[in-house]
Amino acid sequence: MKQHLWINGQHIEAENYQDLQSPYSKELLAEVAIAGQDQVxxxxxxxxxxxxxxxxxxxxxxxxxxxxxxxxxxxRKEEAAAIIAKEAAKPIKTARAEVDRTVMTYTFAAEEARRLNGETISMDAAPGGENRTAYTVREPIGVIGAITPFNFPMNLVAHKLGPAFAAGNTVVLKPATQTPLSSYFIGQLFHEAGLPEGALNIVTGKGSEIGKYFTSDERIKALTFTGSPDVGKTLKKQAGMRKTLLELGSNSAVIVGDDVDVSKVAPRCVTGAFAYAGQVCISVQRIYVHENVFDEFVQKAVEETKKLKFGNPLDEETDVSSLISGDDVDRAISWIKEAAETGAAIACGGKSEDNQIVLPTILLNVSSDVNLSCQEAFAPIVIINSFKDFDEAIEEVNNSRYGLQAGVFTNQVDLAFQAAKALHVGGVMINDIPTFRVDHMPYGGVKDSGFGREGIKYAIEELTELKLISFNHTKL
Structure with a gap:
């Protein structure tokens, strides 16, 4: 089939199309339009x-x-989940969970649209403010350029569209090259739901070219982007005075104290590390375990990892399937080899199989200066290191260019509060993994993990302008 562009409530043909294949089966899913400058x-x-x-x-x-x-x-949950599973190689049960989350995200957006409130300002709190009444309102910012990644092709799109439409904005959406069908599917649903023509426009093609157009057209008043730090920084430089909301990378870490039940914590960490083959911004990538429970934790983590089933994303039993591209497989394997060559031990996994599958991999005692410690793996790889002092663990977590979310497992309240204060991240999950997210909470990071916050209410604040209205009661 040919997937055309979606502009002004109509399917628009492009001059050129490119093949879209399943990462797992290499099946041709569609020929997807490549938008030229005229179409953008x-x-x-x-x-x-x-x-x-x-x-x-x-x-x-x-x-x-x-x-x-x-x-x-x-x-149409099953239809939507199948689209995600095919184009993103996301296991079907995980794809269904994404659809459920997407439904909730749009539901939250509907609720927030009804309570887009301002506040009354007590003007007479300052000398000279007597006999005045003032209040604030939030107004739509205008046209928003939205760029989304491949890993959550429906729910991360919802985190752009939901707040934008709740506030009364319009959107030009550029979905990820590998996962455009999910966006076009959602576009059709919005059309059926009665969204005015032109309020949502979807263009596919080369991200750098479309992004450059977004930053050059003055009618686009805000940019919202989820993706790599390098691309995000480029967009920020080009954006000028526009509002820019960036959700970028991470190499999220977990601290495990010696006072917790390892048999409960280790499986939770394995889930956080290997869900969707680690291709999640807040995947567990680094685990720092107290030396008193290190060996037990590693044993439990390896046991849980070996239970995971990998294969066809459409198989109901599959836990881990293909990475999004062959280049990502090559990079992941090279980073594993680099860590092993510098002294790390491979506790399980460490290799790839057919269909671009990297086996879930655990590495032990990994140096802090190799790629797996410093960069974002975006693959089913997790490192487990030991620590003696809690301060040391906090220092290791903070020793990163990223700061999206972190997890801390401890039953000691003083240590939990210490970590909550000392960790330089956007969110601290006490007694949970950093991969935890519900869609109405504020979500975003510091350092190279970006700035601004998603979560419907918080994104609406980013995508609106605050206006003050003041009435002078004096009769003129």
Whole structure:
């Protein structure tokens, strides 16, 4: 099939198309349109012209459209999950969970659309403010350029579209090259739900070219991007005065104290490390375990890892399937070899199989200066090191260019509060893995993990302008 662009409520043909294959089976899924500059401009034209239509929609109408979209997606859950499983090689049971989360994300957006409130300002709190009443309102910022990654092709798109539409904005969406079908599917659902034509436009093609257009067209008032730090930094430099919301990389860490039940903590960490083959921004990549329970923790973690089943993402039993590309497989294996050559022990995994599958890998006693310690693996690889002092563990977690989320397992309240204060990250999960996320919580990082926060309420704040209105009561 040919997948055309989606502009101004219509499928628009492009001059060129490229083949989209399943990462696992290499099956041809579609021929996907490559947008030229004229098509990207047409998408921005449509989004700009639709601002008036969105502004005319009262909050309850925007909420109804978002809720109808959530309901339509829920009704077509299996179809949506199959699209994700095929184009992203995400195990079908994990794909279903993503669809469920996406439904919830749009539901939260519908609720937030109804409570987009300002506040009353006590003007007479300052001398000269007497006889005045003032309040704030939040207004839509306008056209938003959104760029999304491959790993959550429906839910991370929802984290762009949901807040944007709840606030009354319009969007030009550029989905990941490997996973565009999920976005086009959602675009059709929004159309069926009654979203005004032009409010959502979807363009596929080369990310660098579309991103450059986004930063050159002054009608685009905000950029929201989830992806690599290097691309995010480039967009930020090019964005100028535009609002920019960046959700970038991580190499999330966990601290495991010696006072916890290792038989409960180790399986949780394995889940955080290997869900969707580690291709999650907040995958567990580094685990620091107290030396008193290190051997027991490693044993339990290896046991749990060996229970995982890998293979076809459409198989109901599959836990781990293909990485998104062959280049990612090569990089992952080279980083494992680098760590082993510098003294790390491979406790399990460490190699790849057919269909771009990297076996879930645990490495022990990994040097702090190799790629697996310093960079984002985005593969089913986790390192486990020991520590003696809690301060040492905190220092190791903070010894990173990233700071998205971290996890701490301890039953000692003083240590939990110490970690919550000392860890330089956007979110600290006490007695849980950093991979934990629910879709209404504030989510974002520090350092090279980006800035700004997602989570519907918080993203709406990023994608609106605050206006102050003040009335002077003096009769003129």
């Amino acid at each position: 401009k047409a998408a921005v034209d449509a989004a700009s012209e639709a601002i008036g239509k969105m502004n005319d929609l009262p909050a309850h109408k925007r909420a109804e459209i978002l809720l109808r979209t959530a309901n339509l997606l829920s009704e």
